[in-house]
Amino acid sequence: MGPLGNIIQKELMEMFRDPKLILGMVLVPIIMFPIMGVAMSSSYEATQNAMRTSGVSLYSQDASDGNAGYTAFLCTYLELNNLTVKNLTAADTAEAVRKATDGGAVVLVALPANFTENIMALRYNTIGVYAIFRDFSMTEGAIYSQVVSVLDGFNNLVVADRLQNAYPNESVLNLTFPLVAKSESVIRGQVHDADPNVVGMTVVGSAMIMPLTLMLLLIMAGQLAATSVAMEKEQKTLEVLLSLPVRRINILIGKLSGVMVVSLFATVSYLVGFTFYFNSMGLGGGADLQALGLNPEPVGLMLLGTALLLSFISALSLAVLLSVFTKDVRSAQSLMGVLYIPIMVPALILMFAPVGSLPAGLQLVVLAIPFSYPILASQALYTQQYLLVAIGVAYQALFTAAVLGLAARIFSTEKILTAKLEFGKKKKAPEN
Amino acid sequence: MIYKRCCRGFCARAPGTADVSVTEIFLSAVRPYRNGGLATATLEISGLVKQYSAQIRALDGIDLRVEEGEVFGLIGPNGAGKSTCIRIVATLLAPTSGVVLVRGLDVTREQMAVRKIISYLPEEAGAYENLSGEEYLRFMARFYGGDTTEVLKRGVGIADLGERIKSKTKEYSKGMKRRLLIGRTLMMESKLYIMDEPTGGLDVLHAHHIRNMIMDRIKQTNTTALISSHNLLEVEYLCNRVAIINRGRIACIGTPAELKGRFGAANLEEVFMKVVEGNKPIPVTAGGGG
Numbered sequence: 021m022g023p024l025g026n027i028i029q030k031e032l033m034e035m036f037r038d039p040k041l042i043l044g045m046v047l048v049p050i051i052m053f054p055i056m057g058v059a060m061s062s063s064y065e066a067t068q069n070a071m072r073t074s075g076v077s078l079y080s081q082d083a084s085d086g087n088a089g090y091t092a093f094l095c096t097y098l099e100l101n102n103l104t105v106k107n108l109t110a111a112d113t114a115e116a117v118r119k120a121t122d123g124g125a126v127v128l129v130a131l132p133a134n135f136t137e138n139i140m141a142l143r144y145n146t147i148g149v150y151a152i153f154r155d156f157s158m159t160e161g162a163i164y165s166q167v168v169s170v171l172d173g174f175n176n177l178v179v180a181d182r183l184q185n186a187y188p189n190e191s192v193l194n195l196t197f198p199l200v201a202k203s204e205s206v207i208r209g210q211v212h213d214a215d216p217n218v219v220g221m222t223v224v225g226s227a228m229i230m231p232l233t234l235m236l237l238l239i240m241a242g243q244l245a246a247t248s249v250a251m252e253k254e255q256k257t258l259e260v261l262l263s264l265p266v267r268r269i270n271i272l273i274g275k276l277s278g279v280m281v282v283s284l285f286a287t288v289s290y291l292v293g294f295t296f297y298f299n300s301m302g303l304g305g306g307a308d309l310q311a312l313g314l315n316p317e318p319v320g321l322m323l324l325g326t327a328l329l330l331s332f333i334s335a336l337s338l339a340v341l342l343s344v345f346t347k348d349v350r351s352a353q354s355l356m357g358v359l360y361i362p363i364m365v366p367a368l369i370l371m372f373a374p375v376g377s378l379p380a381g382l383q384l385v386v387l388a389i390p391f392s393y394p395i396l397a398s399q400a401l402y403t404q405q406y407l408l409v410a411i412g413v414a415y416q417a418l419f420t421a422a423v424l425g426l427a428a429r430i431f432s433t434e435k436i437l438t439a440k441l442e443f444g445k446k447k448k449a450p451e452n
Numbered sequence: 453m454i455y456k457r458c459c460r461g462f463c464a465r466a467p468g469t470a471d472v473s474v475t476e477i478f479l480s481a482v483r484p485y486r487n488g489g490l491a492t493a494t495l496e497i498s499g500l501v502k503q504y505s506a507q508i509r510a511l512d513g514i515d516l517r518v519e520e521g522e523v524f525g526l527i528g529p530n531g532a533g534k535s536t537c538i539r540i541v542a543t544l545l546a547p548t549s550g551v552v553l554v555r556g557l558d559v560t561r562e563q564m565a566v567r568k569i570i571s572y573l574p575e576e577a578g579a580y581e582n583l584s585g586e587e588y589l590r591f592m593a594r595f596y597g598g599d600t601t602e603v604l605k606r607g608v609g610i611a612d613l614g615e616r617i618k619s620k621t622k623e624y625s626k627g628m629k630r631r632l633l634i635g636r637t638l639m640m641e642s643k644l645y646i647m648d649e650p651t652g653g654l655d656v657l658h659a660h661h662i663r664n665m666i667m668d669r670i671k672q673t674n675t676t677a678l679i680s681s682h683n684l685l686e687v688e689y690l691c692n693r694v695a696i697i698n699r700g701r702i703a704c705i706g707t708p709a710e711l712k713g714r715f716g717a718a719n720l721e722e723v724f725m726k727v728v729e730g731n732k733p734i735p736v737t738a739g740g741g742g
Contacts, residue, residue, distance in 0.1 A: 037582035
């Protein structure tokens with residue numbers, strides 16, 4: 021085994037035997053994200069159940085027509101929309117509010133005395149909708165929104181009924197829907213019978229997974245690389261390593277390779293975890309991308325792979341470079357914060373807006389950051405606009421070569437032992 | 453700085469600071485030795501200066517010659533420059549000026565060649581925590597090529613940790629870790645062993661064991677060693693010759709017996725105190741000092 025292979029093997033043995041590292045980088049994502057997804061979907065289901073079981077109190081002062089009138093119809097319509105309705109009797113609205121609150125209702129709907137009569141006479145009604153807050157949860161808001169939406173539906177039904185009475189020979193559909201949207205998706209000039217919302221959700225879901233995964237992985241891999249050198253300092257193994265007959269560049273490449281192998285496992289783990297999470301949240305979309313002609317092309321995949329690899333090498337080299345100036349793991353991790361900004365900024369921006377839609381200044385910032393290109397490459401898989409990404413990958417290659425060269429240069433000098441960044445402290449001589 | 457040639461290599465440093473390339477003078481001087489015509493010293497240091505910053509001059513013109521088979525001790529107070537000197541010999545730090553040759557190889561220009569023939573143990577050294585002692589020794593042995601199995605066997609034997617050699621080093625006590633590191637240092641058939649405080653911070657039992665390990669290995673191989681230590685009894689026990697280094701300069705140099713005689717001292721500790729605290733004049737009379 022050559023010196024480089026020897027170092028890579030040592031790095032891998034060290035990292036894979038570190039339970040904290042494996043737990044944090046490989047096991048947690050594959051366990052945590054599915055758990056988060058299950059928890060979120062359970063919470064969503066709980067909200068739905070709460071809507072079915074939590075009460076809507078209906079206080080009607082409408083004494084005009086008993087069960088045959090619009091009050092009874094509204095009550096039935098609320099129940100048909102998965103809401104549990106409890107009729108209240110009260111002297112006035114204030115008492116109704118008190119009773120609804122005491123009775124555990126989430127929303128109180130108060131109808132005026134001449135509710136049915138007004139509708140029949142083609143006059144509008146003002147009805148009271150009281151949202152009763154207790155724990156200010158999403159469930160309370162969801163039930164209120166559902167009630168408002170049912171009341172809108174009630175309006176439409178009443179209008180449809182009136183139109184039908186006015187035009188008995190016309191169908192309700194013709195009367196109430198002057199236009200009906202039949203949505204289809206046009207992708208690369210081809211019309212597909214697919215709901216644009218579903219297509220959008222599927223692509224956006226995938227496009228969000230990449231920036232998120234990349235951001236987390238670059239941060240963690242950077243931490244790992246910085247720690248790897250700082251650990252040698254902290255464990256006092258660096259001096260011996262540097263005195264061995266092995267080229268310093270091999271030590272650097274060995275460390276970067278070890279971190280990249282561990283990061284590869286972490287990438288798979290994160291992708292599986294995120295995919296499960298997004299799907300369980302209903303953000304996976306569910307559109308058949310292959311049928312829609314959105315299968316990634318080899319050139320797109322190649323650009324994405326290259327951009328990812330270059331991002332990793334440059335981020336890890338930067339991390340190693342920073343760690344040279346620290347004396348222990350803790351200071352290395354603190355100094356790594358400097359690297360978070362260029363990693364997080366493009367990920368957060370490009371997650372929500374395509375680069376072309378950004379103001380010119382912000383576009384320049386995003387394009388100047390080498391870590392933007394894997395995200396742009398993942399978006400190009402769907403847009404097939406490869407030119408910008410190809411130019412970016414070339415820029416990334418230059419940047420990576422420069423950073424790697426600088427790291428190798430510093431690694432081969434005594435600075436790796438003597439350089440220290442001490443903010444606000446007087447420089448201390450090395451121990452003689 | 454200018455150096456005068458003499459029959460033993462170099463005479464004492466001449467006063468004055470003429471701007472002459474020490475490296476060129478020195479290399480031209482030692483070239484005949486490197487070609488095998490004359491006996492080569494294992495370590496030759498000439499006019500070694502190390503300046504960390506404008507204010508901090510750790511070494512201020514060290515001249516030293518360690519012959520093959522010698523165990524040479526470097527002693528001195530904290531901050532005297534011992535570790536800096538040792539780190540330069542171990543190719544970790546670059547000299548500001550001066551020349552350091554290990555078996556005729558320049559530590560600045562021929563770093564890789566030097567690293568192949570030295571074995572260095574720093575004062576504060578550790579082992580990779582998630583590797584076993586045996587894996588650590590194997591990892592180190594592989595860098596030198598050759599029969600790794602034989603080297604590993606020797607390292608395991610020197611460390612003498614029994615079955616614990618298979619345990620992860622994070623489970624080792626400080627003494628066990630130091631024994632492993634001594635095993636690592638001495639398992640290679642190096643031309644020069646460099647050890648900075650080999651028994652620093654250890655209890656008497658472990659220190660005694662490690663001293664014996666070093667002595668046994670050096671006797672077996674008739675090799676050369678450069679040892680720095682604050683433990684003067686240890687230095688006296690292990691070393692054929694000793695240099696006291698103070699404020700970046702060699703204060704005196706000689707065998708322990710010579711030094712004791714020269715200063716009228718009962719032991720090396722008294723010599724040390726007289727040289728360092730008493731501001732004795734620097735009697736450079738023996739060894740590499742010319």
